[in-house]
Amino acid sequence: MALSPMMQQYLRIHDQYADCLLLFRLGDFYELFFEDAKTASRELELTLTGKDCGLEERAPMCGVPYHSVNTYIEKLISKGYKVAICEQMEDPALAKGLVERDVVRVITAGTVTDPTMLEDKANNYLMCIFLDGKKTGIAYTDVSTGEFYVMEPEMNLLRAQIARVNPMEVICNDPPQLTAITGDHVRGLSGQPQTWFQRRNAEEMLCDHFHLTQLTSLGLTDRKEAACAAGALLRYLHETQKNSLEHIRTLRFAENGKTMLLDQNTRRNLELTESLRGDRRKGTLLGLLDKTSTAMGGRLLRSWVEQPLLDQKEINQRLDAVAELVSDRILGMTLSEELEGVYDLERLMNKVAYRNVNARDCLALCASLKRIPGLRKLLENASCSELVRIREELNPLEDMTDLLERAIHPDAPVVITEGGIIREGYSAILDEYREAQTNGKQWILDLEAKEREDTGIRNLRIQYNKVFGYYIEVTKSFLHLVPERYIRKQTLTNAERYMTPELKEVEQKIIGAQEQSVRLELQLFTEIRDSIAERIGSIQQTAFAVKKLDAYQSLSRIASENHYVRPVMTEDGSLSITEGRHPVVEQNMKDGEFIPNDTVLDCDENRMMIITGPNMAGKSTYMRQVALICLMAQIGSFVPAKEACLPVCDRIFTRVGASDDLASGQSTFMVEMSETAHILRNATRNSLIILDEIGRGTSTFDGLSIAWAVVEYIADKERIGAKTLFATHYHELSELEGHLEGVKNFCISVKEHGEDVIFLRKIVRGGADKSFGVHVARLAGVPHPVIVRAHEIQARLEVSDINQNTIGQNILGEESVLRKNEQMDLFEYKKDEIIQELQQIDVMAITPMDAMNTLFLLREKARKL
Ligand SMILES: Nc1ncnc2c1ncn2[C@@H]1O[C@H](COP(=O)(O)OP(=O)(O)OP(=O)(O)O)[C@@H](O)[C@H]1O
Numbered sequence: 031m032a033l034s035p036m037m038q039q040y041l042r043i044h045d046q047y048a049d050c051l052l053l054f055r056l057g058d059f060y061e062l063f064f065e066d067a068k069t070a071s072r073e074l075e076l077t078l079t080g081k082d083c084g085l086e087e088r089a090p091m092c093g094v095p096y097h098s099v100n101t102y103i104e105k106l107i108s109k110g111y112k113v114a115i116c117e118q119m120e121d122p123a124l125a126k127g128l129v130e131r132d133v134v135r136v137i138t139a140g141t142v143t144d145p146t147m148l149e150d151k152a153n154n155y156l157m158c159i160f161l162d163g164k165k166t167g168i169a170y171t172d173v174s175t176g177e178f179y180v181m182e183p184e185m186n187l188l189r190a191q192i193a194r195v196n197p198m199e200v201i202c203n204d205p206p207q208l209t210a211i212t213g214d215h216v217r218g219l220s221g222q223p224q225t226w227f228q229r230r231n232a233e234e235m236l237c238d239h240f241h242l243t244q245l246t247s248l249g250l251t252d253r254k255e256a257a258c259a260a261g262a263l264l265r266y267l268h269e270t271q272k273n274s275l276e277h278i279r280t281l282r283f284a285e286n287g288k289t290m291l292l293d294q295n296t297r298r299n300l301e302l303t304e305s306l307r308g309d310r311r312k313g314t315l316l317g318l319l320d321k322t323s324t325a326m327g328g329r330l331l332r333s334w335v336e337q338p339l340l341d342q343k344e345i346n347q348r349l350d351a352v353a354e355l356v357s358d359r360i361l362g363m364t365l366s367e368e369l370e371g372v373y374d375l376e377r378l379m380n381k382v383a384y385r386n387v388n389a390r391d392c393l394a395l396c397a398s399l400k401r402i403p404g405l406r407k408l409l410e411n412a413s414c415s416e417l418v419r420i421r422e423e424l425n426p427l428e429d430m431t432d433l434l435e436r437a438i439h440p441d442a443p444v445v446i447t448e449g450g451i452i453r454e455g456y457s458a459i460l461d462e463y464r465e466a467q468t469n470g471k472q473w474i475l476d477l478e479a480k481e482r483e484d485t486g487i488r489n490l491r492i493q494y495n496k497v498f499g500y501y502i503e504v505t506k507s508f509l510h511l512v513p514e515r516y517i518r519k520q521t522l523t524n525a526e527r528y529m530t531p532e533l534k535e536v537e538q539k540i541i542g543a544q545e546q547s548v549r550l551e552l553q554l555f556t557e558i559r560d561s562i563a564e565r566i567g568s569i570q571q572t573a574f575a576v577k578k579l580d581a582y583q584s585l586s587r588i589a590s591e592n593h594y595v596r597p598v599m600t601e602d603g604s605l606s607i608t609e610g611r612h613p614v615v616e617q618n619m620k621d622g623e624f625i626p627n628d629t630v631l632d633c634d635e636n637r638m639m640i641i642t643g644p645n646m647a648g649k650s651t652y653m654r655q656v657a658l659i660c661l662m663a664q665i666g667s668f669v670p671a672k673e674a675c676l677p678v679c680d681r682i683f684t685r686v687g688a689s690d691d692l693a694s695g696q697s698t699f700m701v702e703m704s705e706t707a708h709i710l711r712n713a714t715r716n717s718l719i720i721l722d723e724i725g726r727g728t729s730t731f732d733g734l735s736i737a738w739a740v741v742e743y744i745a746d747k748e749r750i751g752a753k754t755l756f757a758t759h760y761h762e763l764s765e766l767e768g769h770l771e772g773v774k775n776f777c778i779s780v781k782e783h784g785e786d787v788i789f790l791r792k793i794v795r796g797g798a799d800k801s802f803g804v805h806v807a808r809l810a811g812v813p814h815p816v817i818v819r820a821h822e823i824q825a826r827l828e829v830s831d832i833n834q835n836t837i838g839q840n841i842l843g844e845e846s847v848l849r850k851n852e853q854m855d856l857f858e859y860k861k862d863e864i865i866q867e868l869q870q871i872d873v874m875a876i877t878p879m880d881a882m883n884t885l886f887l888l889r890e891k892a893r894k895l
Contacts, residue, residue, distance in 0.1 A: 034084035035128050037063075043116055043133060049220065050114035050136055051106060053099065057122070060115075061093040073109055074102055103137055104147045110218065112138045136270035139218045140199025143174045143380050150374070151320070151328030153177070157197035158263035159188075160227050160255050161204045161211075167255025168284075169263040170195050175329070175376035176277035176383070176570060179284040180256040188212060190291040194337060201266055203227040222266060229254060232261020239264050239275070248281055256283075277383035277566050289337035290664060290681060295705055299684040299720075300657055301614065302335055315658060318614055319667060321587045323369035326376050326573055327580025334581060338664035342599050342678050348582075348666025350414035353596055355586035356668065361408060362590070365583045368405055372398045375573035379566050387559055389442030389451040395562065395569075396434035402426040402572060405579065416582070423575035425568050430561075437558055449548040451555050460554065463547035470540030474500065477536060487511050492533065500537040501527040585667045592616075594668035597659075598675045603716060604632040605660070605753060609672035612655035613662070616670065625791035626672070629656050631753040633715060637772035638745050638754040640763050641793070647778035648791045649757040650686065653720045656755060657682050660718055677716070677753075683709040684720040703736075710743060715751040719744060722757045734760045745770045764797030 033041070040063060044052045051070060053060035062070045063081065067090040071078040080088030094102045103113050115137065119130040140156025148154055157170040166185055171178040183191045189212040192200070199218035202208045203226075208216060225231055233245055236257065240248060250257040260281060267275055298306065305313035311320075316335045322328045339345045355362040373394040381387045387395075402424050409421040442451045452460055478492040487508040494500050498519055504512055505525045516528035562569075588594070592613070609626035616624035625648075630636055641649050659669045663676045685705045706724060713719055724740055725733030737760055744750045751772070756763075767775045775797040781788040 031085050034082070037083040037089065039128060039131060043131065047114040047133060047136065050112040052114045052116055052133075053094075053103075054116045055096065055118050055131065056093070058096055059093040060096060060099055061091055063089045063091050065090075067092045069111075070102075070106070073111075074105055100144055100146060104144075107137060107139050107142060107147065110139070112136060133272070135272055138199055138270065140197060141173050141267065141270055142198075143377075143384065145377065148174055148377075150325040151322075152332060153329050155195050155197040156263070156267075157192070157195055157200045158222075158259045158266065159192075159200060159202045159208060160259040160262065161202065161207050162255055162258070165255045167253070167257070167259035169256065169260035170197060170284075171263060171267070171278065173267065173271070173275075173278075174380050175326075176279065176379055176566075177376075178260075178278050178281050180250070180253070180260045180281055181284040181286060182253055182256050183286055185211065187286075187291060189214075190293055192216065193294045193297070194289075194291055196336075201262070203262070222262060226262040226265045227258045229258055231265075232258045235261040235264045235268075239268075239278070240281070249283065250281075271384075273384055275383060276563060277379045277570070279567050279570065287340060290340055290661075290679070292336070292338075292682065293708065295686075296657075296682055296684045297336070299686040300654060300661065300682075302661075303332060313614060315614060315662070318617060319585060319588055319662075319665075321366070321584040322580045323366050323583075324372050324576065324580050325374045326372075326577035327369065327584065329376075330577040331581045331584055334665045335661075338661050339666065340664070340678060340680060342601075345599055345664055345666055345678065347414070347416050349596055349663075349668075351416035351582045352585045352589060352666060352668060354412065354414050354417060355583055356589050356596075359590055362583050362586045365405065365408055365579060366587065368401055368408065369576065369580050369583065371401045372576055375569055375576065379570055379573070382559065382562050382566060385559060385563075387562070388444050388446050389438050389555065390444055392434050392438045392558065392562070393440065393442065396431050396438065399427050399431045399434075399569075399572075402576075405576070409579075416578070420575045420579050423571055424579075425572045427565060427568055427572065430565055430569075433558065433561065437554070446555055447548070447552060449544075449551050452551045457550065457554055460547055460550050463543045463550065466543035467540060467547065470536070470543065473536050473540070477533065481530075485511050485513055498527065499541065500533055501529055502533065503527050585665075589668035592670060594670050595673060597663040597669050597671075599663065600675050600677050602633070603677045603753075604675065605656075605677055605718075606630050606673075606675045607656065607659055607669075607671050608674070610655055610659055610674065611670040612651050613658055613670045615651055615655075627652055627655070627791075627793045629793075633751070633753075635772060636774055637751060638741070638756060638770075639774055639776045640741070640766065640797070641755060641757040641776045641778065642759070642761055642764060642797050643757075643778035644780055644787065647780055647789055649778055650722055652778065652793055653722060653755040653757060654684075657684060657718060657720050679718045679753075680714055680716040681712065682718045682720070683713055684722070685709060685724070686720070686722040706736075706740060710740070710750070713744070713750050713752045715747065717750075717752040719752050719754040719756075721754065723759065724756075725760070734762055737763060738766070741766060741773065742770060745772050747772070761797060767797075 040052075040054055043054075044066075051062060051066045053062060055061075061067075061081075063083075067078060070076060071090075071092040074092075074094070076092040076094065078090055078092050081091040083089040106113050113136070114133045115135050116131050117134045119132050122129045138156075140154065142148060142154055153172045154174055155170045155172050157168060160167040164185060165182070166188055167180070167182050168188075168191060169178070169180045181191070192212060197217070199220075200208075200216050201220055201222045203222065203224055205216075205219050205221045208219065226235075236245060236248065236250070237243060242248065245251055245257060250260070264275075264278075267278075292302070298304070301314045303314055303316045304310060307313070311317035316332055319335065320328055320331055322331055339348070355365070375395070375398055378387070378391055378395055381391055403426045406421055406424050406426065409417055409424075412418050412421055437453055437456045439451055439453045454461060454464070474492050478490065481492070481502060482488065482490045487504055489505060489508065491503050492500060493503055501519055502516065503525050504527075509526060512526070512528065515530060517530065518526055519529050520527040607629040610629055611624050611626050629639075631639070641653070643649055655670075659671060659674060660676055660679050661682060662669050663674070664678065669676075685702070702724065706721075709719060709721075721740070725736040737758055741756060741763060744752060744754050744756075745766075764775045766773045774795070776793050776795060777797055779790040779792050779794050781790060
């Protein structure tokens with residue numbers, strides 16, 4: 031037995047797209063066969079059937095109707111599959127033999143362009159990583175908008191760069207190596223042929239795509255790794271998208287060191303674009319700052335939040351633009367309203383490049399472009415460089431709007447193949463055809479009247495349907511009057527339908543005109559589409575200006591509404607915030623309820639704040655507020671404070687609490703230590719470090735020793751000397767002030783009131799003298815007996831000799847309820863275990879870490895004391 035020809039065709043095509051699920055078009059369905067069918071039926075809950083394929087056993091099969099295929103594709107993509115769409119390349123009715131079929135597009139998580147599968151205000155990046163020994167090149171693109179970037183990051187920053195871009199899909203020449211380097215799971219990772227990454231092939235691809243003879247104008251001549259990655263990325267796009275991708279027109283350098291790298295923990299801890307509870311908008315900095323009117327502006331603002339600037343001049347340019355709009359609120363508001371009318375031009379250009387636009391899209395383009403002169407006018411008196419540049423870049427493309435206005439009917443339908451798209455007066459020939467159709471109606475009416483007259487059949491009617499075309503209908507009662515020349519076509523219960531040669535002639539004229547006009551409309555529309563395609567570059571430039579303007583108006587609106595101030599960027603690394611507030615926390619409070627606090631840090635005397643204070647006092651809020659204020663300034667935003675002088679931080683690091691979302695299976699302590707190691711290895715004196723509790727995941731002595739050692743290491747100017755806020759429950763750390771240069775003690779004040787604690791939320795100089803943890807436990811509703819017992823233990827602890835290891839016994843006392851072997855080993859440290867644990871930590875990270883040596887020394891000291 032042999033496979034049927036169609037199945038042979040299927041398998042041949044499937045072989046070329048082995049890593050995809052192949053959706054094979056059969057009439058009104060897309061079918062999947064064999065293993066693909068089993069997978070799809072499982073993932074999409076489709077019934078698995080079978081199809082005769084020429085072999086003894088039927089081929090497993092399942093299918094989805096073509097008109098709802100997008101929903102299914104979306105599901106498959108979100109589950110991590112790649113989908114290849116195989117279409118019929120000829121009309122099955124006209125095909126001689128087997129219908130020709132081929133894959134027209136491969137859809138993957140990183141190449142999705144369907145708006146229903148994309149988030150409006152977020153980019154969808156596909157990244158290509160080229161690993162070449164010690165060097166690496168990265169290229170990434172958002173196919174839906176045409177943005178394309180390259181860079182050559184340092185190997186040790188590769189992981190951070192991936193986190194920064196947050197791609198939906200990653201392709202690489204060496205996936206195992208990549209996983210080894212980044213040390214964790216890379217989303218949507220797949221390997222691609224080595225040849226794509228070879229320099230010559232990559233360069234050829236680049237030259238081809240950008241219509242160049244050499245790479246000089248792209249600035250890639252001496253950036254071999256970036257060029258290889260970019261070439262391979264384009265190759266992948268061409269292989270999967272199977273179109274010219276003419277909306278990808280330029281290549282930008284995402285320079286090392288141009289924007290701040292924020293690691294995953296810091297993004298999460300500061301709740302930049304996602305809250306700790308996993309919310310996408312509520313409770314995040316982006317959610318607060320985003321008052322953009324357009325999807326493009328929303329995407330840009332997100333990328334600003336994710337990539338704060340490092341160049342003081344650029345920061346000030348953005349701040350100038352925000353300041354100018356803050357000073358003229360009416361202008362800001364009017365801009366926001368005008369911008370509402372601008373559609374997502376970037377994603378529209380993707381549709382243009384894919385030849386997917388319909389008449390409605392053209393109307394949207396036209397409406398958007400018509401807003402441009404208004405926007406330009408509003409910026410007439412703009413004076414700062416950014417706004418002036420935006421004004422210059424806003425190109426109203428009048429010839430385009432003129433063309434679209436003349437050509438596209440305001441009520442044009444979505445479908446482009448059934449006419450009704452082109453406006454009257456645009457094409458003389460089209461108008462003639464249309465007239466023939468209108469006249470045709472009159473011809474029919476005339477003919478009808480004439481036939482009635484000739485035959486004497488009073489209710490004779492000429493009608494039309496899709497199957498028979500035009501016909502004469504005569505009811506039963508008049509059949510005796512029907513003349514011989516009538517040719518019968520159809521008999522109904524009450525009537526007969528006829529044809530005459532004359533009617534046939536009229537019909538051909540009318541239907542001919544109809545067909546011709548639909549065909550002509552499609553042709554005209556295609557021409558219009560092509561002329562839009564020719565202007566993609568200019569439209570993208572305008573889109574770029576629009577989105578910047580939108581981001582600025584959003585920042586200015588937030589600044590005015592929330593009474594933010596313009597930060598002054600300092601040169602000497604000093605930081606001084608007067609009456610700073612936490613931008614997101616204050617939003618959830620009534621006016622005046624949030625207590626502002628000051629912060630002063632510099633590169634010398636006040637490098638590090640050791641912050642103590644009871645639970646719930648507001649330590650985390652305070653520290654995050656400082657980090658957020660710095661970050662906002664570097665985005666170009668005003669900040670929630672009365673006054674702020676801020677340095678440009680090269681990195682902001684945070685390590686917060688013993689994070690509880692430990693799905694990864696690592697021990698709390700392990701995670702804590704590798705995060706700490708990461709900071710110690712990467713921070714510089716120009717960084718800002720926020721450390722919220724270190725060493726909680728282990729016993730008291732170990733925890734204290736580690737925290738102590740870490741403080742020493744960071745405070746040391748020779749090693750790091752970064753500006754640091756360090757919150758801790760280890761009051762012992764207060765002793766460091768006076769011994770370690772640059773370290774100062776602070777606490778968040780509380781007042782005891784009888785049994786209660788009153789939180790004052792004010793940061794003051796000095797260490798806290800008491801922990802109040804038990805008080806807070808009571809506030810949180812911990813049962814009374816537990817609280818009483820805790821007070822008891824506290825009292826005993828205060829008289830224990832901490833160094834004799836007698837604490838446990840003291841607590842147990844005579845009336846003990848715990849048996850000795852059940853007591854918490856919190857008070858005993860097991861040397862070997864801890865050392866073992868430490869030795870395993872982030873093997874790459876730990877080797878150079880003197881901090882840990884210090885830690886062991888310290889611990890020995892503590893023991894001997
Ligand atoms: N400056 C402030 N003004 C008003 N309310 C504040 C302020 N700072 C913090 N709060 C409120 O106090 C609560 C506790 O704050 P936070 O989590 O920062 O305390 P913490 O000292 O870090 O506590 P823990 O040590 O238990 O983690 C928060 O819910 C917050 O709403």
